[in-house]
Amino acid sequence: MGFGLFVSMLVLSFFLKPLSFQQQNTDGYFVSEFFKKMGLPPSSQIYNSSVHFCSWRGVFCDASKEQVIELGASGLGLSGTIPDTTIGKLTKLQILDLSNNRITGLPSDLWSLGSLKILNLSLNQISGSLPNNIGNFGLLQSIDLSSNNLSGEIPESITSLVSLQELRLDRNRFEQSIPIGILGCESLVHIDLSSNRLNGSLPDGFFAAFPKLKTLNLAGNEIYGRGSDFLELKSITTLNISGNLFQDSVIEIFKEPLEVIDLSRNQFQGHISQVQLNTSYNWSHLVYLDLSENQLNGELFHNLNQARNLKHLNLAFNRFTRQEFPQIEMLSSLEYLNLSKTSLIGQVPAAVSRLSNLHTLDISDNHLIGQIPLLSVKNLQVLDVSINNMSGDIPVSLLEKLPWMERFNFSYNNLTLCASEITPETLQSSFYGSLNSCPIAANPSLFKRRSTRHNKGLNLALVLTLSMVCLLAALLFLAFGCRRKTSMWAVKQTAWKEEQNISGPFSFQTDSTTWVADVKQATSVQVVIFEKPLLNITFADLLSATSNFDRGTLLAEGKFGPVYRGFLPGGIHVAVKVLVHGSTLTDQEAARELEYLGRIKHPNLVPLTGYCLAGDQRIAIYDYMENGNLQNLLHDLPLGVQTTDDWSTDTWEEDDNNGIQNVGSGGLLTTWRFRHKIALGTARALAFLHHGCSPPIIHIDIKASSVYLDYNLEPRLSDFGLAKIFGNDLDEISHGSPGYVPPEFFKLENESPTPKSDVYCFGIVLFELITGKKPIGDDYPEEKESTLVSWVRELVRKNKGSVAIDPKIRETGPEEQMVEALKIGYLCTADLPSKRPSMQQIVGLLKDMEPSGNQ
Numbered sequence: 095m096g097f098g099l100f101v102s103m104l105v106l107s108f109f110l111k112p113l114s115f116q117q118q119n120t121d122g123y124f125v126s127e128f129f130k131k132m133g134l135p136p137s138s139q140i141y142n143s144s145v146h147f148c149s150w151r152g153v154f155c156d157a158s159k160e161q162v163i164e165l166g167a168s169g170l171g172l173s174g175t176i177p178d179t180t181i182g183k184l185t186k187l188q189i190l191d192l193s194n195n196r197i198t199g200l201p202s203d204l205w206s207l208g209s210l211k212i213l214n215l216s217l218n219q220i221s222g223s224l225p226n227n228i229g230n231f232g233l234l235q236s237i238d239l240s241s242n243n244l245s246g247e248i249p250e251s252i253t254s255l256v257s258l259q260e261l262r263l264d265r266n267r268f269e270q271s272i273p274i275g276i277l278g279c280e281s282l283v284h285i286d287l288s289s290n291r292l293n294g295s296l297p298d299g300f301f302a303a304f305p306k307l308k309t310l311n312l313a314g315n316e317i318y319g320r321g322s323d324f325l326e327l328k329s330i331t332t333l334n335i336s337g338n339l340f341q342d343s344v345i346e347i348f349k350e351p352l353e354v355i356d357l358s359r360n361q362f363q364g365h366i367s368q369v370q371l372n373t374s375y376n377w378s379h380l381v382y383l384d385l386s387e388n389q390l391n392g393e394l395f396h397n398l399n400q401a402r403n404l405k406h407l408n409l410a411f412n413r414f415t416r417q418e419f420p421q422i423e424m425l426s427s428l429e430y431l432n433l434s435k436t437s438l439i440g441q442v443p444a445a446v447s448r449l450s451n452l453h454t455l456d457i458s459d460n461h462l463i464g465q466i467p468l469l470s471v472k473n474l475q476v477l478d479v480s481i482n483n484m485s486g487d488i489p490v491s492l493l494e495k496l497p498w499m500e501r502f503n504f505s506y507n508n509l510t511l512c513a514s515e516i517t518p519e520t521l522q523s524s525f526y527g528s529l530n531s532c533p534i535a536a537n538p539s540l541f542k543r544r545s546t547r548h549n550k551g552l553n554l555a556l557v558l559t560l561s562m563v564c565l566l567a568a569l570l571f572l573a574f575g576c577r578r579k580t581s582m583w584a585v586k587q588t589a590w591k592e593e594q595n596i597s598g599p600f601s602f603q604t605d606s607t608t609w610v611a612d613v614k615q616a617t618s619v620q621v622v623i624f625e626k627p628l629l630n631i632t633f634a635d636l637l638s639a640t641s642n643f644d645r646g647t648l649l650a651e652g653k654f655g656p657v658y659r660g661f662l663p664g665g666i667h668v669a670v671k672v673l674v675h676g677s678t679l680t681d682q683e684a685a686r687e688l689e690y691l692g693r694i695k696h697p698n699l700v701p702l703t704g705y706c707l708a709g710d711q712r713i714a715i716y717d718y719m720e721n722g723n724l725q726n727l728l729h730d731l732p733l734g735v736q737t738t739d740d741w742s743t744d745t746w747e748e749d750d751n752n753g754i755q756n757v758g759s760g761g762l763l764t765t766w767r768f769r770h771k772i773a774l775g776t777a778r779a780l781a782f783l784h785h786g787c788s789p790p791i792i793h794i795d796i797k798a799s800s801v802y803l804d805y806n807l808e809p810r811l812s813d814f815g816l817a818k819i820f821g822n823d824l825d826e827i828s829h830g831s832p833g834y835v836p837p838e839f840f841k842l843e844n845e846s847p848t849p850k851s852d853v854y855c856f857g858i859v860l861f862e863l864i865t866g867k868k869p870i871g872d873d874y875p876e877e878k879e880s881t882l883v884s885w886v887r888e889l890v891r892k893n894k895g896s897v898a899i900d901p902k903i904r905e906t907g908p909e910e911q912m913v914e915a916l917k918i919g920y921l922c923t924a925d926l927p928s929k930r931p932s933m934q935q936i937v938g939l940l941k942d943m944e945p946s947g948n949q
């Protein structure tokens with residue numbers, strides 16, 4: 095029987111409850127009408143006729159369970175104008191939150207809700223003006239109408255809102271001046287009227303009227319005022335009047351307990367330093383200060399360092415007098431520092447490195463000189479040093495951070511950069527107006543992306559077409575009176591050879607006692623080994639590693655000077671290159687240059703291991719390359735013949751303690767696949783130097799003997815960047831080695847090297863790789879007394895390129911590929927530098943023909 099009663103009660107309650115709200119003029123009815131008419135279907139989870147309305151989501155009722163006191167319907171997609179006789183009839187309503195919907199209008203009976211304490215209609219599309227009967231909300235504590243489309247004046251009747259603590263009308267289209275009536279709302283704690291169209295000045299006594307006011311935001315209006323308006327500022331901690339028409343001095347504003355001060359984008363004037371002289375403001379309370387875009391002048395704050403808690407400082411775009419960078423090293427909380435266009439001169443003090451929380455640093459548009467200081471990069475996300483006069487290298491720590499930063503800008507300075515992990519687009523846009531042409535990053539993975547984007551054949555075809563056009567022009571040119579030049583070239587080539595043999599700059603006194611003696615105390619001269627700074631190697635160690643630079647350890651007498659082989663303490667196998675000619679660089683400059691070269695890393699470059707400045711000599715120390723250089727391998731030179739800059743021939747026989755047994759040059763280089771690998775690796779190295787460095791590094795001395803094979807038989811280019819340390823005084827140095835001299839250097843006496851001269855030399859190396867012949871003095875069938883370049887170019891022109899292919903590799907791969915590679919060499923060796931492709935294009939072309947696996 096008990097069970098039966100229970101069941102009937104359940105059934106009863108099921109039928110009774112729906113009835114209780116379907117009745118008109120109950121709160122349940124008003125709320126369900128509201129949802130229905132605002133576009134919510136009855137089937138939605140929000141209001142369910144099977145459930146008592148007081149249990150609906152967001153609905154809270156009084157104890158009687160008949161009247162709604164709170165309705166929260168934020169973000170439900172409610173749309174349209176709220177009709178009368180819905181929520182306007184919830185007479186006990188205290189809290190109404192309809193924020194973040196698509197409401198466009200309010201019901202006229204809304205204003206009768208005299209119990210309302212909290213009203214949030216923000217983030218809707220309500221338009222029209224506020225009626226005067228807003229004054230009915232005598233109990234209102236918080237009103238948020240922000241982010242709507244409300245217009246007209248703010249009604250004077252808000253003066254009745256005596257309990258109002260929070261007034262948010264920001265991001266609307268309210269206009270005219272702030273009503274005097276607002277002075278009646280004396281409980282206000284937060285006022286936000288920002289981003290409207292308010293104008294006029296603040297009502298008299300504005301700051302005296304609100305004894306409890308903590309935050310005031312009037313930003314983004316057209317409010318007019320003076321510093322003296324703020325004399326009665328009392329309790330405010332956060333003041334934002336950014337983007338208005340305030341003028342005069344800012345001195346009156348700096349008062350306790352202000353922590354956040356945003357006066358940016360106004361017309362404040364006066365000497366900013368007086369703020370610290372004439373106020374008793376305790377700067378250690380300051381957290382945020384933005385004075386940017388005013389007309390402040392004079393010198394900056396004398397002791398910013400007092401502001402220990404400052405996180406955000408923006409003084410940008412003012413009219414300060416020329417001055418040194420301010421002292422800010424004690425501002426350890428600083429996260430944002432913007433001193434853009436503040437007339438700064440001199441260097442950025444090293445002490446900025448102590449700002450370890452720095453997220454944003456903008457020092458653009460000043461007159462700063464010197465190097466970019468070391469920065470604490472841990473939190474750094476935005477860096478702008480553009481439009482200054484800074485020079486030198488970008489510090490390594492920063493360089494490594496760049497790819498992970500949101501934004502950086504080094505434009506319009508005189509900085510150098512070599513980075514492989516930044517996209518070309520970024521690099522370009524961040525290096526506008528740098529002294530050299532646009533740098534483009536060149537790491538191998540970038541090329542991968544590049545080459546897949548382009549159509550293989552099209553690329554080559556296009557370049558070929560272009561070059562055929564110029565070829566025609568060139569042929570015409572040749573036909574008419576250009577015969578003289580060819581002979582001139584030949585003469586020059588021989589003159590060169592003779593020079594080299596007789597005396598000239600290239601012979602070095604290998605009896606090195608002359609300069610070794612310059613070094614008084616060998617143990618006091620440091621040898622810098624970049625990766626092992628703790629090893630403490632000195633010149634004395636270099637002496638013992640090379641038996642006092644004895645002939646026995648001499649690997650080669652290269653163009654830049656003699657090269658010795660040795661083992662440094664710690665088992666470091668090195669090639670020691672003594673740069674004989676010296677240059678106009680001071681020791682300090684040379685060291686900086688060598689440090690810079692030491693940081694340039696690429697899988698296809700012979701790494702600079704370290705250096706030493708001993709007396710007048712600059713000594714470059716390289717990783718030792720176990721597998722010799724291309725010239726030896728390719729031309730199968732008899733052992734014992736020391737070619738220019740070759741520091742490996744002697745290892746060829748003796749060295750048996752490395753993994754690769756000396757296969758003999760024949761063995762190594764007899765496949766197309768391997769020769770292609772060498773060509774591609776060398777091209778990548780050059781592309782990196784040309785396009786991944788700013789300013790670009792021009793190698794100047796590309797030749798077969800500059801390409802080495804490391805322990806893993808990876809090709810590596812050596813001697814990059816040496817020309818600069820070597821000095822500019824020697825024209826010959828900067829004009830390549832015999833057989834590798836680009837034609838422009840014969841035509842014009844003072845032609846300086848460009849990346850395109852490197853491209854020419856690379857073309858010759860490419861020809862060597864495919865034909866197996868030397869650039870000059872070899873046997874070129876069908877055309878005696880010629881050079882490799884003229885021979886191959888003639889064959890390519892006649893479409894008989896395959897004749898030139900080295901018989902040793904002919905059978906080891908597709909002949910079309912080798913012929914195509916000859917065409918690339920043909921493009922590289924174009925007479926006119928401007929017709930030669932860039933190294934980046936060459937990498938793309940070579941990559942597109944990568945021989946497949948099994949060759």
Ligand SMILES: *[C@@H]1O[C@H](CO)[C@@H](O)[C@H](O)[C@H]1NC(C)=O
Nearest residue numbers: 136137138139142143144145
């Ligand atoms: C309404 O509530 C009842 C009882 O809790 C439930 O069975 C039904 O599925 C609900 N309807 C909707 C549309 O959520």
Ligand SMILES: *[C@@H]1O[C@H](CO)[C@@H](O)[C@H](O)[C@H]1NC(C)=O
Nearest residue numbers: 168193194214216236238260
């Ligand atoms: C009003 O609602 C919005 C969105 O839900 C919210 O961000 C805001 O803080 C609310 N306003 C007040 C004064 O609580």
Ligand SMILES: *[C@@H]1O[C@H](CO)[C@@H](O)[C@H](O)[C@H]1NC(C)=O
Nearest residue numbers: 219220221222243244245267
């Ligand atoms: C805002 O209101 C004005 C009229 O005051 C109207 O012309 C405009 O279309 C409205 N904008 C939006 C986005 O509702």
Ligand SMILES: *[C@@H]1O[C@H](CO)[C@@H](O)[C@H](O)[C@H]1NC(C)=O
Nearest residue numbers: 269270271291292293294295
């Ligand atoms: C304020 O702006 C209105 C137009 O929105 C204009 O009529 C009025 O003259 C302005 N008042 C002042 C003091 O600039």
Ligand SMILES: *[C@@H]1O[C@H](CO)[C@@H](O)[C@H](O)[C@H]1NC(C)=O
Nearest residue numbers: 288313314334336354356382
């Ligand atoms: C001041 O208001 C403007 C506009 O709303 C805003 O961009 C700025 O961040 C505000 N300043 C502070 C300190 O919040």
Ligand SMILES: *[C@@H]1O[C@H](CO)[C@@H](O)[C@H](O)[C@H]1NC(C)=O
Nearest residue numbers: 343345346368369371372373
């Ligand atoms: C601030 O002090 C300087 C001298 O220290 C004085 O010349 C100037 O008039 C003062 N300014 C104000 C606004 O008190």
Ligand SMILES: *[C@@H]1O[C@H](CO)[C@@H](O)[C@H](O)[C@H]1NC(C)=O
Nearest residue numbers: 374375376377378379380400
């Ligand atoms: C400034 O305030 C800090 C912390 O509130 C206090 O330690 C310091 O003594 C004050 N300095 C002055 C000059 O009043």
Ligand SMILES: *[C@@H]1O[C@H](CO)[C@@H](O)[C@H](O)[C@H]1NC(C)=O
Nearest residue numbers: 386387410411432434456476
């Ligand atoms: C620095 O301030 C200026 C002026 O307000 C502004 O244009 C620039 O974007 C700011 N820089 C950064 C990095 O925020």
Ligand SMILES: *[C@@H]1O[C@H](CO)[C@@H](O)[C@H](O)[C@H]1NC(C)=O
Nearest residue numbers: 461462463464482483484485
């Ligand atoms: C840049 O600095 C150099 C000295 O480092 C100076 O000679 C040159 O005039 C400066 N250029 C500008 C535009 O300030």
Ligand SMILES: *[C@@H]1O[C@H](CO)[C@@H](O)[C@H](O)[C@H]1NC(C)=O
Nearest residue numbers: 483485486487508509510529
């Ligand atoms: C740029 O910097 C280099 C040194 O890094 C210096 O030799 C050169 O004169 C500078 N150029 C200008 C215009 O300041």
Ligand SMILES: *[C@@H]1O[C@H](CO)[C@@H](O)[C@H](O)[C@H]1NC(C)=O
Nearest residue numbers: 480481502503505523524526
């Ligand atoms: C860097 O600054 C220059 C000069 O102000 C500007 O032209 C360029 O757009 C800026 N680049 C980036 C990436 O912000």
